[in-house]
Amino acid sequence: MPLPPLSDLHPNLAVSAQDTMVSAGAENEYFEIGQKALQLIILAGQLCNKPHFTNILDLGCGFGRVLRWTRAHYDYAKITACDLDPAAVDFCQEQFGALGAYSRPDLGDVTFPALFDLVWCGSLLTHLPLAACAVAIDRMAEWTTEDGVIVFSTQGRHFGTLLARGHASFAENVDVNKLLAAFRSNGEAFEPYIEDATRSYGLTLASPATMGSRLQKYPNLILRAYLEHAWGVQDIVILYKKRGYFEPLL
Numbered sequence: 001m002p003l004p005p006l007s008d009l010h011p012n013l014a015v016s017a018q019d020t021m022v023s024a025g026a027e028n029e030y031f032e033i034g035q036k037a038l039q040l041i042i043l044a045g046q047l048c049n050k051p052h053f054t055n056i057l058d059l060g061c062g063f064g065r066v067l068r069w070t071r072a073h074y075d076y077a078k079i080t081a082c083d084l085d086p087a088a089v090d091f092c093q094e095q096f097g098a099l100g101a102y103s104r105p106d107l108g109d110v111t112f113p114a115l116f117d118l119v120w121c122g123s124l125l126t127h128l129p130l131a132a133c134a135v136a137i138d139r140m141a142e143w144t145t146e147d148g149v150i151v152f153s154t155q156g157r158h159f160g161t162l163l164a165r166g167h168a169s170f171a172e173n174v175d176v177n178k179l180l181a182a183f184r185s186n187g188e189a190f191e192p193y194i195e196d197a198t199r200s201y202g203l204t205l206a207s208p209a210t211m212g213s214r215l216q217k218y219p220n221l222i223l224r225a226y227l228e229h230a231w232g233v234q235d236i237v238i239l240y241k242k243r244g245y246f247e248p249l250l
Helices: 027-047 067-073 086-096 130-143 157-164 176-186 208-215
Strands: 055-059 078-083 099-102 116-121 144-154 188-192 202-206 221-231 234-241
Touching (some): 027 067, 027 144, 027 234, 055 130, 067 078, 078 086, 086 099, 116 130, 130 144, 130 188, 130 202, 130 208, 157 176, 176 188, 176 202, 202 208
Parallel strands (some): 055 078, 055 116, 078 099, 116 144
Antiparallel strands (some): 144 234, 221 234
16 A cells, blocks of 8 residues: 655644754655654555544654654644653644643553554663563553554564674664574564663564564554555554454464
């Protein structure tokens, strides 16, 4: 299914000086990856027969790389910006009319006053320890309303291939050999950034098979799509929530 064109959309292009996701001279790439996220969200809506979303959560919103696009397209929606960085949340409130929610290191401690019909989570599970990834999926499932949609990104075979071929300069502060060895053995792996004393933030790999196995425990989540190398170097998972759709067989 082709991704929808968005040439007529005009988002707010304000960029925070604190936004480390954008580099001087590379603004186009920054905006393009945000636009691609919206296209994938629209595709998810098509796959789940959900042309409209009225209550959206951007989990790990940063300074609005994606949120500026969801705000422009779903201009009628209530959008909650959630991040560990209070400055990022504040920026999304000021610039994009989002509701702010300061996150916690343990997502099990995060609550919201209402459920969401769309949860977008980009570039978060790609950096968390495996146990924290499992908690994140649990929480996204809990925060999503019946007939709601969850879209999140992972790093799988494509990202692992870049590392194995020495093409990923953005992994210079991670023990790549250890990460790849665990990935080959287990189908998933996490290695913290060398400079992170807490060892709670780094690079995470998950194969499609391993992620699919993780999702089998949710009888109320239908895997609508797993798209490899669909968003930058990351994979995209699209889930549709339907209570009791599967028997808890696995």
